[in-house]
Amino acid sequence: MHDQKESCNLLKEPRPVVRKFLARPQHEGLGAIVRRSIGRFELKYFDPFLVLDEFSVTAPAGFPDHPHRGFETVTYMLQGSFTHEDFEGHKGTIGAGDLQWMTAGRGIVHSEMPAAQGTQKGLQLWINLSSKHKMIEPRYQEILSKDVAEAIKDGIKVRVIAGEALGTKSPIYTRTPTMYLDFTLKPGAHLQQPIPISWNAFIYVLEGEGIFGNTKSSPTAAHHLLLLGTGDGLEVWNKSSKPLRFILVGGEPLGEPLVQFGPFVMNTQEEIDQTIDDFENYVNGFEKARHWRSESNLGLDY
Numbered sequence: 001m002h003d004q005k006e007s008c009n010l011l012k013e014p015r016p017v018v019r020k021f022l023a024r025p026q027h028e029g030l031g032a033i034v035r036r037s038i039g040r041f042e043l044k045y046f047d048p049f050l051v052l053d054e055f056s057v058t059a060p061a062g063f064p065d066h067p068h069r070g071f072e073t074v075t076y077m078l079q080g081s082f083t084h085e086d087f088e089g090h091k092g093t094i095g096a097g098d099l100q101w102m103t104a105g106r107g108i109v110h111s112e113m114p115a116a117q118g119t120q121k122g123l124q125l126w127i128n129l130s131s132k133h134k135m136i137e138p139r140y141q142e143i144l145s146k147d148v149a150e151a152i153k154d155g156i157k158v159r160v161i162a163g164e165a166l167g168t169k170s171p172i173y174t175r176t177p178t179m180y181l182d183f184t185l186k187p188g189a190h191l192q193q194p195i196p197i198s199w200n201a202f203i204y205v206l207e208g209e210g211i212f213g214n215t216k217s218s219p220t221a222a223h224h225l226l227l228l229g230t231g232d233g234l235e236v237w238n239k240s241s242k243p244l245r246f247i248l249v250g251g252e253p254l255g256e257p258l259v260q261f262g263p264f265v266m267n268t269q270e271e272i273d274q275t276i277d278d279f280e281n282y283v284n285g286f287e288k289a290r291h292w293r294s295e296s297n298l299g300l301d302y
Contacts, residue, residue, distance in 0.1 A: 014214065020220065020224055023054060070134040076124075107278070107284070163250075200250065205223065
């Protein structure tokens with residue numbers, strides 16, 4: 001336990017905000033709306049992060065059958081629920097507060113479609129894999145909302161999706177070392193969260209408005225992405241009259257070449273060409289795609 005004096009000096013060098021922009025809505029998949037902050041022209045890649053989408057989907061819109069190779073997708077539901085189904089027969093529903101950490105590795109073909117009426121909302125983060133892990137066998141880590149690690153202290157609540165905060169650890173194994181924390185700060189709350197010095201880190205604001213980096217910063221509202229500079233952690237103040245909710249995500253940069261072709265992310269153009277061949281010919285990890293269509297896709301007209 002820190003006493004009050006110690007906790008005030010948890011960070012020696014808080015990270016400044018070096019870039020800030022609003023994630024604007026765009027269309028993805030089949031009629032889905034996403035606010036993409038990483039993975040668009042302003043910010044193609046923030047090593048090791050490829051994409052961050054805040055999605056808003058109402059049936060019959062969704063993300064029908066599509067492939068992945070070479071990275072991980074992290075789906076964190078905020079409202080409603082999604083049905084997930086893949087060509088290995090893995091199927092389930094991700095409800096509000098639930099987490100799915102999918103390692104696509106050498107190949108997955110799957111669908112992600114609304115499982116309820118109304119609007120389904122959530123976040124999807126794509127995390128790159130190092131060259132030595134790109135062709136591993138696919139795997140899933142799934143945690144129900146009731147089992148997500150949580151801690152509450154001094155007006156701060158955190159849901160620990162990956163990594164550690166307020167002395168609480170997530171059971172998620174991250175091949176690319178990653179922290180993913182969902183913070184809610186009550187009015188007047190002040191947070192200091194350590195981040196490994198060598199990692200890249202960002203904030204995405206979900207609700208309310210907060211002051212990030214230093215007390216002289218102007219408040220930042222929902223749907224904004226903040227890239228953090230160098231330092232040993234994050235400092236945040238909620239000086240508003242409403243709760244502030246945001247995610248803090250950090251990861252160890254891979255520092256490797258990157259070539260992306262839609263849902264395929266490899267290190268060289270030759271590997272991308274090979275991936276396209278593998279997918280088109282149903283080989284080298286995509287064998288089961290030849291005769292598979294998801295249940296949700298069977299009802300679609302093309």
